[in-house]
Amino acid sequence: MLLEQIINGITLGSIYAIIALGFTLVFGVLGIINMAHGEIFMVGAFVGVTATGILGWPLWLAFIAAIVVTSILGYLLERFTLRPLRGKKGVSHLAPLISTIGVSILLENLSHHIFGAGNKPFNTSFSQISITIGSITIYLVQIVIFIISILLMIGLTIWLSKTKAGKALRATADNLETASILGVDTKKIIILTVVVASAIGGIAGILVGMAFNSVSPQMGLSMGLKGLAIIILGGMGNVKGAMVGGLILGLSETMLVAYGDSGYRDAIAFIMIIVILLLRPQGIFGSKVSQERR
Amino acid sequence: MLGEILNTYYLQIGSFILINIMLAISVYVPLSSGQLSLGSAGFMGVGAYTSALLTIHFDLPIVIGIIAGALAASALGVIVGIPSLRLSGVYLAIATLGLGEVIRVIFVNWDSLTRGSVGLTGIPQLGREILEFARGVGFEPAMIGIKNNQFVFLSIFLVLLVLVIVILWFVVRQQNSRVGRALSSINLDEKAAESMGINITYYKVISFTQGAFFAGLAGALFAHVIGYISPADFSYHRAVEVLIFTVFGGSEVIIGSVFGAFFLTLMPEVLRFVSEFRYIIYGILLVVLMAVRPQGILDANLLKKIKFKRSKGGIR
Numbered sequence: 001m002l003l004e005q006i007i008n009g010i011t012l013g014s015i016y017a018i019i020a021l022g023f024t025l026v027f028g029v030l031g032i033i034n035m036a037h038g039e040i041f042m043v044g045a046f047v048g049v050t051a052t053g054i055l056g057w058p059l060w061l062a063f064i065a066a067i068v069v070t071s072i073l074g075y076l077l078e079r080f081t082l083r084p085l086r087g088k089k090g091v092s093h094l095a096p097l098i099s100t101i102g103v104s105i106l107l108e109n110l111s112h113h114i115f116g117a118g119n120k121p122f123n124t125s126f127s128q129i130s131i132t133i134g135s136i137t138i139y140l141v142q143i144v145i146f147i148i149s150i151l152l153m154i155g156l157t158i159w160l161s162k163t164k165a166g167k168a169l170r171a172t173a174d175n176l177e178t179a180s181i182l183g184v185d186t187k188k189i190i191i192l193t194v195v196v197a198s199a200i201g202g203i204a205g206i207l208v209g210m211a212f213n214s215v216s217p218q219m220g221l222s223m224g225l226k227g228l229a230i231i232i233l234g235g236m237g238n239v240k241g242a243m244v245g246g247l248i249l250g251l252s253e254t255m256l257v258a259y260g261d262s263g264y265r266d267a268i269a270f271i272m273i274i275v276i277l278l279l280r281p282q283g284i285f286g287s288k289v290s291q292e293r294r
Numbered sequence: 295m296l297g298e299i300l301n302t303y304y305l306q307i308g309s310f311i312l313i314n315i316m317l318a319i320s321v322y323v324p325l326s327s328g329q330l331s332l333g334s335a336g337f338m339g340v341g342a343y344t345s346a347l348l349t350i351h352f353d354l355p356i357v358i359g360i361i362a363g364a365l366a367a368s369a370l371g372v373i374v375g376i377p378s379l380r381l382s383g384v385y386l387a388i389a390t391l392g393l394g395e396v397i398r399v400i401f402v403n404w405d406s407l408t409r410g411s412v413g414l415t416g417i418p419q420l421g422r423e424i425l426e427f428a429r430g431v432g433f434e435p436a437m438i439g440i441k442n443n444q445f446v447f448l449s450i451f452l453v454l455l456v457l458v459i460v461i462l463w464f465v466v467r468q469q470n471s472r473v474g475r476a477l478s479s480i481n482l483d484e485k486a487a488e489s490m491g492i493n494i495t496y497y498k499v500i501s502f503t504q505g506a507f508f509a510g511l512a513g514a515l516f517a518h519v520i521g522y523i524s525p526a527d528f529s530y531h532r533a534v535e536v537l538i539f540t541v542f543g544g545s546e547v548i549i550g551s552v553f554g555a556f557f558l559t560l561m562p563e564v565l566r567f568v569s570e571f572r573y574i575i576y577g578i579l580l581v582v583l584m585a586v587r588p589q590g591i592l593d594a595n596l597l598k599k600i601k602f603k604r605s606k607g608g609i610r
Contacts, residue, residue: 033384084585094330095584097387098541101332102580105534109573221530225395228388263403270392277377277385 004136005258006251011142011211013250014149018204019223020230020242021156022197028237029173029193032096036077036103038224040198044070044205045215046111049120066202074198077103078191086190104220112217119216122209141210148207152200153243160239169193173237222266229269233276235283244284300440305447309519311559312454313512318539318551319461320508325545326469327477327501328484329379333390334509334536336397337367339528341510342517343401343408346417349518356423360514367510371503379498386502394533401525413524420453420518421446450519457515461508465548477501509536531573538576541583544590553592 019041026034044066051062081099129140160166171179172189180186208223209215230249234241249272253265276283317334324331345363348354354362370393378389401408408414425435425446435445468474476497479487488494517523535558543554562569583590 033388081581081584085588092328092588093382093384094325094328094387095588097330097384098537099581099584101534101537102577102584104577105531105573106577106581109571109577113571113574222395225392229392232385232388261403264399266399267396270389270396273389273392274374274377277381277389281377281381281385 001135005254007136007138007142009251009254010247011145011250012254013247014146015204015207015211015246016223016226016230016250017243017246018149018152018200018207019227020234020246021152021239022201022204023227023231024234024237024239024242025156025193025197025200027231029169030082030096030190032082032100033228034077034194034197035097035100035224036081036107037197037201038220038222038227039104039107040070040073040077040220041201041205041208041223042215042217042220043073043107043111044202045122045209045219046115046120046205047202048206048209049115049122049215052122053120063203063206066206067199070198070202070205071195073107074195074201075191077198078194082190082194104224108217108220115217117217119214122213122215145207145211148203149243152203153239156239165189165192225266226269229273231283232273233283235285238283238285241283241285300444300448302444302447305444305451307560307563309447309451309454311556312451312458313516313519314536314539314555314559315458315552316461316508316512316515317536318543318555319465319548320505320512321536321540322505322545322548322551323465323508324502324505325540326481327498328481329498329502330387330537331390331502331505332387332530332533332537333374333393334505335528335530335533336390336394337371337506337509338513338516338532339394339397339401339523339525340370341367341513342523342528343414344510345514346414346517346523347407349418350414350416356418356420356518360511360518363514363517364507364511367513368503368507371506372499375499375502375506376495379495379502391530391533394528394530398525398528398530401528408525411525413522413526414517415522417517417521417523419446419521420515421450424449424453454515454519457511462548462552469548473497473500534573535576538580541590542579544592546589546593547597549597550590550592554590 019037022037022041023034026032026037047066047069048062051057051065052059057065077100081103082096085095085099131138131140158166160170168179168184168189169192171182171184172186172193176186179189205215208219226249230242230245231237233248234243234245249269253268256262256265256268317338320334320337321331341360341363343363344366345356345359348362349356349359374389374393375386378386402411404410425442428435428445428449435442440448469478476487476492477500479490479492480494480497484494513528516527539554539558540551541554542558543552544550562572568575
């Protein structure tokens with residue numbers, strides 16, 4: 001029983017971690033909290049539902065469709081909401097936050113109009129396959145989710161530390177002006193960051209659809225909030241922190257559902273935000289410097 | 295004669311506009327010190343539920359319920375504000391967004407007290423109480439030629455109007471005081487303000503708590519005007535809507551919040567087909583505003599121009 005709950009918690013935590021990655025990537029490079037990330041993730045989930053359920057596509061094609069659609073959304077987000085604000089004089093640091101809130105309610109209500117308010121089932125024969133070891137049942141989906149999230153983490157870490165684009169990205173994150181003087185095409189790097197973050201969000205969307213078997217326009221907000229809680233917990237702009245923070249939140253929520261009042265599981269993320277802000281505002285893996293730099 | 299002019303429908307819209315102005319001010323005040331609060335719906339909910347529960351279960355007068363609601367909201371504002379305000383505005387936005395959601399979750403789940411997502415009904419109505427009070431001192435609405443329900447809506451409208459005027463007076467007075475100057479200096483440059491000896495956390499908590507107080511007050515009034523509340527009234531959408539009132543109207547001048555709340559409350563009433571696509575329009579509005587006119591429709595420059603024209607006309 002406990003082991004099964006731990007497995008459920010790790011699955012949930014992996015999904016949260018992937019969502020948090022999208023936030024952390026954009027925050028690390030641009031210093032912006034992308035409030036629309038939760039809704040981009042939700043769109044990814046709906047693309048998955050449409051592709052597998054209505055169009056009857058195989059799952060791998062649904063993944064590609066979700067990645068393509070969310071990447072395009074990411075590009076549009078950068079082009080029309082973030083770029084006009086960049087480098088403009090007298091724009092408060094809250095402007096991008098407000099502007100991405102605008103995108104988030106736009107996307108949520110658009111999908112509300114298109115798909116309706118209720119939950120949509122995510123039907124794949126894939127999500128029914130399970131393995132039983134002794135008294136424990138593990139769904140294949142859970143293993144897939146865990147493996148995908150680990151692969152994403154490793155891939156992202158290698159990409160950031162070893163490749164030329166990753167180095168350029170870190171240089172841009174460190175100091176935009178210096179990076180552009182040293183010959184980094186910062187405009188391209190910023191587009192790349194937002195697109196990659198959105199594509200990761202799209203992948204998370206399909207995974208959530210498979211794991212919970214339901215998709216709704218409102219899921220973007222609650223998942224987005226959890227992603228934000230995780231990056232505060234793990235440290236803003238920190239990839240390792242996103243993974244650990246995601247697992248902590250996933251495990252504690254699963255434990256609360258199993259042994260406490262399931263109605264309050266959404267409250268954990270918030271309590272975590274307040275406690276972390278009081279005790280260690282820079283997050284578990286954050287450094288003091290990144291906290292002071294706004 | 296008065297009875298023919300007073301249309302209860304218009305009076306009700308007027309009352310909603312006034313409540314929304316209060317809410318817009320509750321976002322404006324923290325924003326004037328550079329703090330973005332997304333928790334206005336949550337604070338509104340705390341105010342509404344506190345006042346409604348107190349008046350339903352303990353038969354307290356509405357006035358006391360409303361004051362208690364506003365105070366409860368501001369107490370919560372202090373609790374959330376102190377940890378998040380030590381850091382940059384981004385943290386406050388996230389913490390208040392989370393707070394709003396948690397408050398809604400509590401309202402939905404605390405069945406025994408809040409009756410869950412069904413909501414609270416039978417909240418004592420402000421207008422009726424005023425009518426009874428007026429009758430108690432020997433006043434009948436028929437004496438000034440209006441019907442009872444007209445009197446009810448009119449009295450609510452007038453009470454709200456007086457409250458909004460008092461709040462506006464307070465905020466304007468504060469802006470021209472030492473506190474107001476401290477707040478605007480924090481808004482312009484936090485580090486410079488701190489090095490001038492301004493206790494920035496203290497002033498940020500003050501402005502944030504005032505915002506929570508106004509939101510709680512508006513929420514409590516909302517509960518007693520409508521007579522029915524449910525957790526859905528205090529969702530994230532409400533918080534975004536209130537934010538748009540302020541950001542659209544103009545976040546640098548107080549009159550911007552008033553204009554934004556007035557215009558955006560009236561628009562869906564006048565243009566019926568708009569109301570279905572309201573949030574889609576709001577979303578586009580926020581993006582376009584931030585790119586084109588981040589300070590909102592009204593700003594100090596525009597106001598100066600309007601005043602200049604007026605004074606020229608006056609000389610003629």
